[in-house]
Amino acid sequence: MSNPVRDILATLLAFDTTSRESNLALINWIEDFLAQRGVEAVRIINAEGTKANLYARIGPMGDGGVMLSGHTDVVPVDGQDWQVPPFALTESEGRFYGRGSADMKGFLACVLASLEHFLAEPLRMPLHLAFSYDEEVGCLGVRSMIEWLRAAPDKPAMCIIGEPTEMQPVYGHKGKVAMRCQLHGRACHSAYAPDGVNAIEFAAKMINHLSESRAHLSLQEDARFDPPYSTLQIGVINGGTVLNIVPQDCQFDFEIRHLPDVNVDGVLIEAQRYAQQELLPAMRSVAGESDIRFTTLSRYPGLLTDPQSQFAHWLSQWSDCDQFSTVAFGTEGGLFDEAGIATLICGPGSMEQGHKPNEFVAADQIKRCMQMLDNLCHWMRG
Structure with a gap:
């Protein structure tokens, strides 16, 4: 050189x-x-x-x-x-x-x-x-x-x-969308768990729903890429303090790496629909202050x-x-x-x-x- x-x-x-x-x-x-x-x-x-x-x-x-x-x-x-x-x-x-x-x-x-x-x-x-x-x-x-x-x-x-x-x-x-999902419930002593809203448990439901979206993303393939389909993965999760307290807060980060001609907005809209219409009503029936928020961390085509x-x-x-x-x-x-x-x-x-x-x-x-x-x-x- x-x-x-x-x-x-x-x-x-x-x-x-x-x-x-x-x-x-x-x-x-x-x-x-x-x-x-x-x-x-x-x-x-x-x-x-x-x-x-x-x-x-x-x-x-x-x-x-x-x-x-x-x-x-x-x-x-x-x-x-x-x-x-x-x-x-x-x-x-x-x-x-x-x-x-x-x-x-x-x-x-x-x-x-x-x-x-x-x-x-x-x-x-x-x-x-x-x-x-x-x-x-x-x-x-x-x-x-x-x-x-x-x-x-x-x-x-x-x-x-x-x-x-x-x-x-x-x-x-591929393009990439990185998102953060933050869930807020209600803490209480674990001996009275039904009085609280376990943010980790509802985060698990949200993650399971996203996993179903991942299966749909894999249906469209392009052999020029490896892997030849769009992917979704959960990379980071945080929640809870100690075992005998029902966790009030939980957040996790996920990313979608998508084929250039795949629009993933539908996946994100469906995730928010599930949170608003399926999870939040159950959470708020116990604690009205419960909330689920999505934040875009980064995105590029x-x-x-x-x-x-x-x-x-x-x-x-x-x-x-x-x-x-x-x-x-x-x-x-x-x-x-x-x-x-x-x-x-x-x-x-x-x-x-x-x-x-x-x-x-x-x-x-x-x-x-x-x-x-x-x-x-x-x-x-x-």
């Missing part, structure tokens, strides 16, 4: 941009990096002023061109058994270790390292750079940047998201770009790989696609290493990504 890419990757890894933390120190560094090369960037800051997206463009004015997009946040290292420092670059046997090396600071390092090449060429269309925040907690941060792009006079036509795909072009992934499109043909040439696939994990791609920006995914590393202790990206993957960006630069030069 060339020294510039390695040095940039080492710098990016040193920033702890776990989603619960601010990403502003990293954004400051990238902004300075761009400014030193004469590239002006725009910050799109969150309401609290603690995080920011960063957008920049080079080349001629006007609509169109290609956007290179990546998120700056990483998942936590808490409770993981790391043999190397997670927020530093460790190089060993052709691998570059550190939290976010694969997901996805390796791609960001390649983009920044290739910038001078793009600046040296008379591009025939603009190159857009997009760095977002809070992707790991539901693709939250990029939404404000997309709204900014919608209002901008010039919008990119195509987007490459550099999530780790082992440099294989990806045209599709699926992605399904035509692998026979002209854009897909070009990406297969740039990446030197004509084998397209789908992935099981989600990205910001569906949101860009909804904004009218054709989107594909291709980046260095593997999600087999992402989110795990001793995360790494192989040097060969970085080399292939740099070659893809070099090929893109030559294509944009015309």
